[in-house]
Every structure is written in structure tokens, then in C-alpha cells.
Amino acid sequence: MSMQDTPDDAVGRRHDDRSLRERIGAALRSRVALGVALLLTLVVFWILGQRNGASLSDLLSLTVWGIMLGGIISLGAIGLTLVYGVLKFPNFAHGALVTLGAYGAFTIASFLPRGPVLLPFSFGWELLAAMVLAMPAVSLVALVVDRVLFRPLRQRDASLVLLAMASLAAAFFLRSSIYLIWGPDFLFYYPGRANPALHLPLGIRIQADQIFVFVLAMILVALTWLLLERTRMGKAMRATADNPDLAQVRGINTERVIAWTWVLGASLAAAGGVMYGLASQLRPEMGFWLLLPMFAAAIMGGLGNPVGAIVGAVIIGIAQQVSSSFINPAYGPGVAFVLLVIVLVLQPQGLFGKGGD
């Protein structure tokens, strides 16, 4: 399976003898057009929200919440896009890693002594410690799954479909483990503890926790960026994502790079899960619900491109939240799907992907 459907040069060379219709088609299938289309979608969502009686400050609040949600989605999407880039298959088990992180932190936190509430937030330091401990724990799970399932397939040069199928099996295996260990009921990190909204200028209402979630997400994203851009391992990762054979020829230990990719992806997924659990509640399907937005964000930003995944995640987060002002909020993942279809139709390489125009 090649990574791109159209070779780069095939489009550029035929510039002169294209008809007007072809030119319009090509212009529509460009990155700029995709960006404009996505922006237009957001604007339409805003207008629809206003038509349905949402006030300006409501819409602003929703937009800010959307950015927060985007922060959570981006933590999952970065891992997804890295695994996609390095291992070249869609990892349907990534949602389960998110859930596992949330539940793992829940159990770890229950063993830690409960500290005072860190006002104005709703949690104490034990949740932060639990999150930091859950990240390596989930990484370990990801590494074990890779060793048992994905590595033998990789060594056999299995097709993309088989790897995707294997990841689906892993997803259901992890999900059933979560059901077996923690049960199907909702859990809360701090049952009954309220986190009143802060009132910001322009009538924006937002919880302190949400700000925390976003800031932490941004810090983790920045650290990931530093790791990818500044360290040897990051460079090796990017090189492997770009061209695995060439990277191997140049003396990069691909298996080590893959292991670190899993560690990075799983850690971010775990952190994302904790934050998602803090923002709402813990449910065994939470990661599965995030899977579609995460995939949409990763594809929108261009597969293998972490910065693109963040941009995609924020767009999807905003779209999901603003859409709740005019349609049933239960359709949130559906909104992500609609955006995904727009991307796939206009520019499957995504906003920042390689190839295309």
C-alpha cells in the first residue's frame, strides 16, 4: 500500500493543458481550499448557533471549551499520528490506551494519601502524581501489546489490513480487561466535588479545571515537540516515519524507535485520558468515543505530523462544542466524522501532510 495516491510530480507537470474544469477541481482539492472549507464550517456552526438563540457570550464560552476539548483530543491524536507515521497502520487500540490511562490513574490515586484540594481546581496533588505514574504503566501495556501482537506481524511484513485488524483485536481485549477490572459503571475521580465556573471578561464562563487541562495539554505538546525536534531519538523517529528503509540503512535502530514511539504515544494517551476523566467522568467506552475525533484530527493535520494533529484537534474540539448549541450534543463524534469526510473529499493528505498540491 503506497502512502500517497497521486505521485507528486504527476499533478505539477500538466499545468498547461488542463481545462478550466480541471483547474477548478484542482484548486478545490488544495490545502488552502481545505483550510477555507474548515473555517467556513466553523463560521456556519457559529451562525447556526446564533440562529438557535445562543448569545454571543455563550458561543464564546463554547469556543473556549472547544479549544480545551481540542487540547485533550490532541494528546490522543499526537500518539495516533506518530504510530501511524512510524508503523504505518491505523491503531484502533489507541482509544483503549486513553481509557486505560484514566482508569489506571484512578486506581493509583486511590492508593495515594489524599492531599488538600488545590484551589481553585477540584483535585489534589495525588491526581497529578497518579497521572505521572499512569503514563509509564500504560506505556508498558502498549509495549507488551506491541511485542506480542504487532512485532511478529511486522517481521512478517504483514499487510496494513492485518495490522489494523490486530489493533482492533487489541482494542477489544483491552476494553474487556477494563470492564473486568473496573466494571461497567461510571466512576468519578472526586465524586460530588463541584468545580464552580470562573467568570472571565466577555461573559465567558469556564471551570478552573478546564484551564488546567488545556495548559497541561499544551505543556505536554510543547515537550513532545522539543523531543521530536531537538533530541536524537526525536530525529530518528521523524526519519523512520519519513522513510523506514533509509533510516535503517543509516544505522537507526528501527525497533528502538518503534518502542519509543509507543512509549510517547501511550504516555500522551494516558495523560489525555486522565484529563478527559477529570473534565467529565470515567466510562469504559470513553476512549472509543474519542477514537473518531482523534482519527479525524490526525488525518486533518496530515498523518505523521504532530503539529498538524494539534491544529486538527483544536478545530474538531471547537466544532464539536459549538455544534452543541444547535444540535443534540450526543452527535459530537458525528460532527468529527463530518469534518473528516470534508477532509477526505477535498485533500486526503490533510492540512500539513506531504504530497498533493
Place this chain on the structure above:
Amino acid sequence: MEPVDLARASFLFLPLVLLGLLVFPGRPVLRLLLAVVAAAIVALVLPLWLPRGILTYLASFSTMAGIYAILSLGLNSQWGLTGHVNFGVAGFFAVGAFTSALFTTKMPEGALAAYSQQAFGLEWPFLAGVLMAGIIAAFVGFLISIPVLRLRTDFLAIATLGIAEVIRFIFQNERWLANGPQPMRGIPRPLDCLFADPACSWLPARVANWLAPLSPRDYVFFYLVVVALIVAVVYLALERIARSPWGRMQRAVRDEENSAAMNGKNVTLRRIESFVVGSFIMGVAGAVYAHYVVSIDYSHFNPLFATFIVWVMLMLGGSGNNKGAILGAFAVWAVWSGAAFVIDMASPALRAISADLPSRGAYLRWMLVAILLGGIVLFRPQGILRERKKVSDFLPKDE
């Protein structure tokens, strides 16, 4: 032999003949003869040998496995024939089930209308509902295929997973369409008057007398015949298709897309066609399911029950092999159903591990199926029965 058992045995005859035709090798005439004789013997021996309750269970097991066989055959016509990775089987299954339900039910009236809402309610006959289910599911498949089938396999997998979720959300949230999150009840069962006390008025007296000892609980024996016939029709159609020029073209598109395109085949169109065919079959499976369980709601069509397990069935039986698809459906459904008994029996041991575990035993079955799929992918990706690469009866056998 009592009249009850004899009447039940008469319903088992036809499914057994079809099973025999599927299993026995040899020339057509000989095969038919063999199948009829074997089916007659087995149909008469089974009621004598097995207690009535077990036989009823076996019939309902086979009915459900047959429904899954239709789904698995539908998936095979997409994945096996053309290589589409459809992770949204649940969506087409749901569209089929709800379509048939909406078209064949009566509009709720009077007090019922207060807490049960739905659209359509046309009171169509069963077969018309099934056909409509297939058509609407095929139409949904067609709409989806336009944007996504031009794309890479992995995008198709993600997009179909998404569409199945969206379809489930719609049936979960739209009250006016199919009673929202509440189940849609009262889906009519075809010819269930056969088992009512004053049997259908049009029935000849001899048949009515023959069926008189049966109670409505024995309806599943009749439905098994319906499911077996539909499986047979779908199977024959797919076998015919696979050997037709169109089927050869599909395989060419699957194996050597560029060569097929170079030979003047419209690859995109061919891919859309086979996706639509598969969606149609899945829709039919949904309709057959809806009329069997009588009451459906959105939760029946979750990714586990309706997508994941179907993939395990097809992968186990053998992708690209229609017999394998049926075999896989029965085998995995047997594992799934059997695991329930085993887990039930093992519940004291589970309680010893953790007090919560027995009540969560159902999830052990998920785990089992997940491990099964992992094992298939790792150790036997081609499944039990390999794909037969026979393209024509007039060519000498390959291999």
C-alpha cells in the same frame, strides 16, 4: 413418536437438506439425493435423541448463527471479493433492521402512541420489508462509497467505523424516527399465525392439523427455515457472482488494481458496486434479525456484536471463501454461546478471584473473541478454508 416431535422434525428437514448440499461433495444429482436422505434421517433422529428444550435451543442457536452467516457473507462480498475494509458492518445491519421494522409495523395508536413514536408504519409484508431493508442499506452504502472508496484502505476503515457510530447515534437520539433510545417493539413475525391456536384461516385443514400440537414457542423452527432459505439464496448468488465476469473483474481490481485500470476497467465504479452489493446483503441480515427478535433498539448494533464478531467469523472461516464465511459464523457463534455456559459454570471459581467477577463474566467472552481474532491474525490469517481461485468451470483445476 409424538405428533409434536414429528411436526418439529418436519421443519428441520429443509435446513438440513441445505446444509447437506453445502457439505457433501460430488455430482449435483447424487448430492441432492444424499442430502435428502441424510436430512430425513437426522431430522427424525434428533427429536428422539435430544430433549425438547435442547432441540429448541439448537434451533434458535442455528437461527442466530444463520443471521450472522448472512452478515458474514455480505462482508465477504466486500472484503473477500474486492478488498474493502468495512469496519462499519453494524451501521448497515442497523439500517436494514430499522428499515424493515419501520416499513412492516403498524403506526402506534391510542394509549400506545403516547410513549411509542415512529415514522412510516406502512404494514408491509415481511418479504417487502426485507427487500426494502436491503435497498435502503445499499443506498446508504452507495452514498458513503462516493467520497471514501476512492481513498486508501485505511481511510475506508476509519470512515466506515465513523458511519456506523453516526447511524447508531441517529437511532439512539431521534425519537420520531424509531422511538429514540426506547426499543421499537411489536415488529411482526412472518406467518406467526401458523403457531397460533386458531391457525391462519387460509391454511388447508390437513396442514393445520399437522401443526396443531405446536405452540407459539416453537415459532423458531419455522424461522430457521426462513433464515436457511435466505442464507442459501445469498450464498448461491455470491457464488454465481464470484465466477461471473464481474466477479473476476472484482478480483482483478483487488489483486492488481493498476493492471485492471490499464485494461480499461473503471476501478472506482467496480469498487463502489461491490460495496453496494455487500451493503445490500447486510441490510437483508438486519431485517431478518429484526423480525426474529421482535424488539430492537440502538444498543443491539454496537461495534462488538455487529462489526467485530462478524470480522472474526469471516477471518476464521476464510476470507474470500463463501463456505468459510458460513462455517466461521457457526463456529464463532458456537464459541460465543458455549462460553456463556462455561463462564456460568465457572462462576464459583471466578467469585474466589474477585466478588465482582461473576457479574462481569460476559466481558470474559469479549476477551475470548478478541484473543481468537489475535490468534487468527498471528497464526492463520487465511482462515480455515482458503479462497478457491477457480474462475471458470471450463478451465482445468489449478493447484
